[in-house]
Amino acid sequence: MEPKSAEYKFLSLLAKEYPTRAAAAAEIINLQAILKLPKPTEHFMSDLHGEADAFTHILCNASGVIREKADRVLGQSVPAVERAEFATLIYYPAQKLAQLKPHQADLRSFYRTTLYRLIDTCRVTASKYTRSFVRKKLPKTYAYILDELLHAHFEDHDKDLYYESILATIIDTGEADHFIIALCELIRDLAVHRLHIVGDVFDRGPRPDVIMDKLIAHHDADIQWGNHDVQWMGAAAGSDICIAGVIRVALAYNNLETLEDGYGINLRPLALFAEETYRETDISRFYPRITDGGDYSPVDVERAARMHKAISIMMFKLECALVRRNPELGMIDRALLEAVDFARQTVVVDGVEYRMLDCDFPTVDPRDPARLTPEEQEVLTRLRLSFAESERLQRHVRFLYARGSMYLIENGNLLYHGAVPMRMDGTFDEITIDGRTYSGRSWMDHCERMARQGYFAPPGSEQRLKGQDFLYYLWCGRQSPVFGRFKMSTFEHFFIEEEAAHAEKKNAYYRLIEDEGEATATAAAAAILEEFGLDGAQGHIVNGHVPVRAKNGEAPVKAGGRVIVIDGGFCRAYHDKTGIAGYTLVSSSRGLSLRCHSAFESAQKAITENRDILSSVDIFETNRRRLLVGDTDNGKRLKAQIADLERLCAAYADGTLIERA
Numbered sequence: 001m002e003p004k005s006a007e008y009k010f011l012s013l014l015a016k017e018y019p020t021r022a023a024a025a026a027e028i029i030n031l032q033a034i035l036k037l038p039k040p041t042e043h044f045m046s047d048l049h050g051e052a053d054a055f056t057h058i059l060c061n062a063s064g065v066i067r068e069k070a071d072r073v074l075g076q077s078v079p080a081v082e083r084a085e086f087a088t089l090i091y092y093p094a095q096k097l098a099q100l101k102p103h104q105a106d107l108r109s110f111y112r113t114t115l116y117r118l119i120d121t122c123r124v125t126a127s128k129y130t131r132s133f134v135r136k137k138l139p140k141t142y143a144y145i146l147d148e149l150l151h152a153h154f155e156d157h158d159k160d161l162y163y164e165s166i167l168a169t170i171i172d173t174g175e176a177d178h179f180i181i182a183l184c185e186l187i188r189d190l191a192v193h194r195l196h197i198v199g200d201v202f203d204r205g206p207r208p209d210v211i212m213d214k215l216i217a218h219h220d221a222d223i224q225w226g227n228h229d230v231q232w233m234g235a236a237a238g239s240d241i242c243i244a245g246v247i248r249v250a251l252a253y254n255n256l257e258t259l260e261d262g263y264g265i266n267l268r269p270l271a272l273f274a275e276e277t278y279r280e281t282d283i284s285r286f287y288p289r290i291t292d293g294g295d296y297s298p299v300d301v302e303r304a305a306r307m308h309k310a311i312s313i314m315m316f317k318l319e320c321a322l323v324r325r326n327p328e329l330g331m332i333d334r335a336l337l338e339a340v341d342f343a344r345q346t347v348v349v350d351g352v353e354y355r356m357l358d359c360d361f362p363t364v365d366p367r368d369p370a371r372l373t374p375e376e377q378e379v380l381t382r383l384r385l386s387f388a389e390s391e392r393l394q395r396h397v398r399f400l401y402a403r404g405s406m407y408l409i410e411n412g413n414l415l416y417h418g419a420v421p422m423r424m425d426g427t428f429d430e431i432t433i434d435g436r437t438y439s440g441r442s443w444m445d446h447c448e449r450m451a452r453q454g455y456f457a458p459p460g461s462e463q464r465l466k467g468q469d470f471l472y473y474l475w476c477g478r479q480s481p482v483f484g485r486f487k488m489s490t491f492e493h494f495f496i497e498e499e500a501a502h503a504e505k506k507n508a509y510y511r512l513i514e515d516e517g518e519a520t521a522t523a524a525a526a527a528i529l530e531e532f533g534l535d536g537a538q539g540h541i542v543n544g545h546v547p548v549r550a551k552n553g554e555a556p557v558k559a560g561g562r563v564i565v566i567d568g569g570f571c572r573a574y575h576d577k578t579g580i581a582g583y584t585l586v587s588s589s590r591g592l593s594l595r596c597h598s599a600f601e602s603a604q605k606a607i608t609e610n611r612d613i614l615s616s617v618d619i620f621e622t623n624r625r626r627l628l629v630g631d632t633d634n635g636k637r638l639k640a641q642i643a644d645l646e647r648l649c650a651a652y653a654d655g656t657l658i659e660r661a
Contacts, residue, residue, distance in 0.1 A: 011651050014644060019660040021652040024645045030132070031638050031645075035630035038128045040193030041065060042411070044585035046544030047226070047567040048197065050205025050258060052214075054582070054597075059214065060091035062191040063584040063595040066125075069191070073121045086117060088607060093184035095607045097177055111176040115167050118183040119149050125190045126150060128589070137189055137219075139182045145170070146186070189219060196408070198544040198566060199226025199417025199482065202258075203249045209262030212396040215403075223404040226417040226545065227475050227482040230451060234471030235387050236397040237455040237464070240380045241322055241472050243387055244315035248490075251308035254288035254296065263393040269382040271303065273375055274310040282360040283309050285494050313337075313361055314380065316491060320370035322469050328433045329473050335370070336491045342366035347495065354496045401455060406448040406481060407532070411587070411632050414532050418545045419484035419509035420444065426512060426524050428531070431479050440531040444481055447474060484509060484545065510546065513563050525562035540564055540592070542585060556583050556594060561621060564594065591622040 002008060018024040043062055048055050061067060067087045074083050089096040104110040126134045131151055138146050145166060170179050195218055202208040215221045223229070228249075234242030247270070250259050259265040283305040290296065320335040333350070340347045343366075345356045363373045372380070387393065407416040420440060421429035428439040438446045451474060454467025474480045476488035486505040493502055512524035526536030541559075544567040548556045556565045566583040584595045629635045651657040 007647075008656070010644075011648050011657060014648050015651075015657055015660070018645065018648060021649050021659060024648045024652070028642055028645050028649070030130075031642050034130055035628065035635055035638055037130065037629045038589035039411075039627040039629055039632050040128055041191065041589075042194045042196060042587040043192040044196045044198060044415070044542055044566055044587070045582075046198035046417070046542075047200045047547070047582070048205070048208070048211055049200055049203055049228070050208040050211065050255070052205065052207035052210035055211050056214065057091065058582075058584060058597065059195075059218075060188060061087070062188070063586055063597075065586060065588075066090055066187065066191050069124050069187075070121055073117065073124055086114075089114070089180075090118075090121070090184045090187055092607050093181040094177075097180060099607060108171055111171050111180075112167055114180060115170065115176070115183070116163070118180060118187070119163075122146075122183055122187050122190070123150050125187050128193075129190065134190070137186060139186070142179060142182050145179075146182070193220065194410075195221040196410075196415055196542070197221065197223045198415050198542055199224050200228045200544065200567075201226070202232045203228040203246070204253050204255065206255055206257045207262060208258055209392065209396065212399065216396070216399050221403060222408060223400060224408055224415050224417050224544075225400065225404050225406060225451070225474075225482060227480065229400060229404070230471050230482060231475040232393075233397050233400055233451065234454060234468055234475070236390075236393050237468050237471065238384055238388060238459070239454070239468035239471060240384060241315060241318040242468065242475070243380070243383050244311050244318060245472070245475065247311045247383070248308065248315055251286075251304055251311065252288055254290055254301070254304055256304075263390045264386075265390060265393075266382070266386045267307070269379045270307055270311060273379050274306040275303070277362055277375065278306040278310050281306070281309065281362055282358055285309075285358055286312065310363075312490075312494065313363060314372065314376050317364075317370045317372055317376075322472060326466075326469050326473070329469075329477060330479075331473070331477060334487065334491075337364070337369045340366075340369065342369075349492060349496065349501050352501070354498055354501055356495050357497055358495055397455070401452060406444045406451070409532055409534065409633075412534060412538060413540045413542050413587070414529060414534055415542045416444070416481065417543070418480070418482040419507050419543075420481060420528050420531070421479045421484075421507050422509045422512060422524065424508045424511065426520075426527060428527075429479055429507075440528075443479075447481055479507075482545070506546075513541075513559050518560050521559035522562060525559035529562065536562075542566060548583065556596075564592075566594075589623070589627045 018027060041062075043065075045055070045058065067083075070087045070090065071083055074086060078086075085096075085100075089100070100110070101107060131147075134150065135143065135147055149163075149166065170176055195215075197215065201211050201215075201223070215223070225233070231242050231245050231249075235246045247259065247267070250256055256267065259267060283302065286305040286308040287301060288304050288308065290301075316337040320338050323329065323331040323335050336347060336349065339349070340356065340359070342359060342364075345359045346353050347356055348354075363376055365371060407414065409415075421431070421443065423429055429443070430437050430439045431443055432438075433446070436446075447470075450467050450470040452467070453463055454469075454471045457464035457467055474482050476483055478486050484507045486507075489502045489504050496502070509524070513521050515521045515524075525541055528541060529536045529539040539562070541563045543563060543565045546565065547567050548554050548565050557563070558565065564585055566585050582597045584597065586593045586595060629638070648657070652659055
């Protein structure tokens with residue numbers, strides 16, 4: 001091996017981490033052992049839409065996985081009520097302990113029984129991992145004791161005596177509560193190895209910021225961006241139209257909590273402007289939807305409606321400017337404010353003239369409808385500064401970029417939020433931008449590059465503005481992979497009565513994968529999987545975005561099992577349409593199971609009444625044999641590491657490299 005060769009340089013770098021042949025051989029042994037462990041569990045969730053309480057609960061119970069393990073440990077001899085209480089303790093340990101302790105006649109006996117059960121449950125949960133991996137997960141304060149309890153061998157010990165001596169000390173020193181909490185957190189941490197969020201953390205629900213904090217704290221989470229996410233990414237990047245868009249959605253659902261409490265966005269400039277400019281204006285089309293059952297004063301609702309109309313008109317003006325400076329995006333027909341005949345009070349949409357329900361626009365000049373007034377420009381400037389200075393928002397969006405993507409390929413599954421744009425003949429849509437034509441995977445890759453450009457290109461540069469405009473296109477563009485519809489008919493819903501104008505025709509992708517002729521759907525799914533380098537007959541597409549109307553008999557598994565749609569309606573606003581409160585997917589070493597969830601009432605009822613989210617489990621694909629780590633994508637990476645280490649051992653053996661003891 002030549003000293004200047006790439007191979008020599010690579011092995012020399014590797015030798016810094018493994019300075020002897022014995023060290024390299026030991027790591028090979030360790031990695032070979034890991035390959036024989038069962039495949040860790042993956043948890044898939046989608047379309048969370050700010051429903052932080054429901055998300056937190058399903059994260060805590062791992063879509064029922066933890067309850068299953070607890071039931072297995074406790075067995076049927078323990079009453080169902082007691083098993084439910086034990087599961088709730090694992091989900092919410094501090095709160096549940098506070099509720100249970102005052103009712104214990106013998107607190108010491110309660111602690112002893114609970115600790116025994118938690119240790120057994122933790123051992124079952126940890127069985128998929130190496131001792132080294134579990135040790136790294138242990139809380140530092142109790143790492144030594146937990147390691148002993150979870151991995152001790154009792155051949156040479158009296159088991160009861162061994163346990164009793166440790167547990168008695170834990171109780172006697174007043175550490176039982178802290179130890180129980182640490183065990184519960186460890187069980188939850190080990191129950192799911194990787195968490196996949198298939199888009200739409202933001203909008204509609206009250207606290208997407210809380211969800212983002214939990215995702216950042218999670219040991220291994222990734223996100224496939226949804227259209228609601230990319231609009232927030234654009235707002236954080238400084239795009240005026242994305243800022244107007246996220247504020248409009250918040251006002252539409254009367255949800256200012258996210259903006260004001262979650263991110264500290266100062267909406268006072270908009271509120272003052274709306275009060276002054278829109279006070280005598282018709283706001284009947286802009287009253288917010290109230291979905292949380294809250295009791296809001298008429299004054300507050302009217303204030304929100306005025307703000308809603310004010311920011312919507314700004315958004316429609318900005319949309320006109322955006323589509324005109326980006327003709328290649330093919331959205332010029334969405335410059336609808338410029339299509340209004342103010343004298344006749346009509347508008348032309350898709351070639352059809354409609355009467356406007358409302359032309360009461362105090363800031364619109366009919367001679368130049370898209371021109372912002374100086375007051376509107378000032379409001380947008382101050383809002384842009386507020387978004388830029390929100391440290392929490394910027395941290396959350398940086399996480400979205402760092403751990404997010406347009407799609408993910410993992411363990412034979414292709415994850416994306418919306419759609420791969422297609423034609424009805426089953427071929428991929430072709431999109432030409434700046435002289436280059438994209439389709440299928442190359443279009444998804446281009447969309448991701450542009451989304452990153454909108455945030456990371458130098459401030460004030462042409463590239464950054466183009467990327468910011470593209471982030472808005474991803475929110476609502478007709479060939480956007482995260483939108484998947486012909487248009488976003490916000491303007492039409494506000495100002496046109498005829499339902500025909502409101503229709504948001506879906507991309508052919510949806511008609512193909514939902515085709516009643518299974519051969520058509522299966523062929524479309526296979527074409528997509530193969531486009532992304534997966535087996536069209538064995539792989540799966542995990543999809544979100546479009547709520548599955550379960551109450552109408554719609555099934556989430558489509559295309560002969562190749563497509564799994566897990567948007568079942570986390571968002572409260574969708575519950576009436578779907579009849580359920582969300583689907584989640586669990587992929588374990590034994591197969592795939594779809595979990596259908598009922599509505600979550602509250603964390604308080606879950607704690608005090610042990611009200612878990614009622615879930616039905618559909619195990620729709622069972623592996624012929626239990627999958628091991630070696631069968632996964634991570635297994636491929638570990639095998640590549642083993643091959644590198646074997647080359648290093650050979651280099652030590654033949655004298656090419658010298659061991660550094």
